[in-house]
Amino acid sequence: MKYVAGVDIGAGFTKAVIVSNNQIVSGVVIPSGGNYRLAAEEALDAALKKANLSRQDVVNIVAAGGGAANAAFADKVVSDISCQGRAVFVLHSSVRTIIDVGDLASKVSRLDANGGTVAFLSSGKCAGGSARILQVIARVLQVTIDEIGPLSLKSQNPVKFNTQCAVFAETEAVSRIAEGAAKEDLLAGIHRALAAQLYTLAQRVGIEPDFALIGGGARDTGLIKAIEEVSGHKFIVPEAPQIMAAFGAAIIAGERTGKIS
Numbered sequence: 001m002k003y004v005a006g007v008d009i010g011a012g013f014t015k016a017v018i019v020s021n022n023q024i025v026s027g028v029v030i031p032s033g034g035n036y037r038l039a040a041e042e043a044l045d046a047a048l049k050k051a052n053l054s055r056q057d058v059v060n061i062v063a064a065g066g067g068a069a070n071a072a073f074a075d076k077v078v079s080d081i082s083c084q085g086r087a088v089f090v091l092h093s094s095v096r097t098i099i100d101v102g103d104l105a106s107k108v109s110r111l112d113a114n115g116g117t118v119a120f121l122s123s124g125k126c127a128g129g130s131a132r133i134l135q136v137i138a139r140v141l142q143v144t145i146d147e148i149g150p151l152s153l154k155s156q157n158p159v160k161f162n163t164q165c166a167v168f169a170e171t172e173a174v175s176r177i178a179e180g181a182a183k184e185d186l187l188a189g190i191h192r193a194l195a196a197q198l199y200t201l202a203q204r205v206g207i208e209p210d211f212a213l214i215g216g217g218a219r220d221t222g223l224i225k226a227i228e229e230v231s232g233h234k235f236i237v238p239e240a241p242q243i244m245a246a247f248g249a250a251i252i253a254g255e256r257t258g259k260i261s
Contacts, residue, residue, distance in 0.1 A: 003053060004060045004257065006249025007044055008080060009036050009067030012103025012132075013216065015243045016043035018051045018058070019250035022090055026051035027243045036067030044073065060257045062249040076256065081109050081120050083248030088212050089115030090251055092236050096208040099198050099227070099235075100244075101217025106130050108202045121205050129197045131217035133169060137190045140173045141183050145220075152187040152222025159189030169193070187222060195226035202231075209233065214241040 001020050008015045010032060017027040028046040032039045040063065048054060055073070063074035064083045071077070088095050089111060100107045106129050109120035123129030138148050159181050161169055173186055194217075202211075211233050217223055218241035228235055238244060 002257070003051075003058050004250050004253035005044060005047065005058050005062075006083065006246040006251070006253060007040055007061065007063045007065075007068075007071055007074065008083065008243070008245035008249060009040050009043075009063065009065040009071060010080075010103060010245075011066055011105075013242070014039040014043040014065075014067070015246040016040075016047035017243055017246040017250045018047050018053065019247065019254060022251055022254065024240070024243075024247060024250075025053075027240060027246065029242055032067065036070035037072065040067065040071040041073070060253040062253040062256070064245050064249045075253070078249060078252055080245040081107065081117055083245040083252065084214060085109055085111050085115055085117045085248065086251050087244040087248030088214065088238065090248075091238055092210065092212060094210045095212040095236060097202060097205070097211045099202055099211070099213050099215075101131050101194075101198065101213065101215040101223065103216060104130055104132055106198055106201065106215070106217070108198070108205045110205050110208060119205050121201055123197065123201055129194070129201070131215065131220075133190065133194060134217065134220060134223070136170050137173055137187065140170055140177070141186060143183065148187050149219075149221035149223070151184045152191050152220075153184075153225060155182070155184040155188030157182075157185050158192055159185045161189050161193040188226070191220070191222045191226035192230065194223060195230040198227055199231045207231075207233075210236060212236045212238065214238060214244045216242045218242070
């Protein structure tokens with residue numbers, strides 16, 4: 001059996017995946033911290049340890065993400081957009097539009113019938129259009145990231161936010177709390193605000209079904225519900241949405257070495 005690896009070094013988190021025959025053998029997600037090189041090394045080693053393998057067992061490694069240049073062990077560097085498209089297409093070949101809700105930016109890409117990326121856009125560096133705004137509001141409400149999705153689903157009266165800026169949204173959330181707004185209504189409101197931004201970005205790319213939601217934000221059940229309500233479309237969410245770019249990088253690593261068995 002041959003193994004390949006993919007590593008995605010992002011602004012907030014670094015992901016590493018070990019793959020054989022296009023199947024994930026192991027995967028890890030760790031904070032990137034301030035040292036991309038160290039994060040890449042630690043993530044790869046952790047994924048290998050989890051699979052009970054060593055680096056000598058891996059025949060090819062592909063790196064992606066903003067910090068990919070720091071992965072000195074990589075045999076090739078590929079864009080995270082291409083890697084995401086490759087992974088989603090392998091898992092769900094009907095998908096044509098992908099929304100990636102990342103830590104500092106969100107991205108939308110459109111695929112052709114062969115899984116190739118034909119168009120993409122990024123939300124830029126404004127935290128209001130990424131999963132970072134969810135972290136900001138979670139901190140204000142003193143709840144964990146894992147709690148905000150289930151709490152949001154309990155909302156009966158979502159708060160309407162008047163800003164798309166994370167800084168102003170934080171201030172607005174504090175004011176609404178003082179007015180007596182429930183946590184679940186605030187969370188449902190921020191989910192709707194983020195969902196609206198994501199769908200607007202997708203429309204600029206040119207939406208085409210089927211749709212997939214990936215990235216760390218895709219682990220949030222409240223956001224999934226919000227974007228489906230805002231868009232009127234059902235979204236496919238892969239089982240491990242946060243590691244799609246790393247998985248795609250590993251798939252590309254496998255293609256570079258021929259058929260992996």
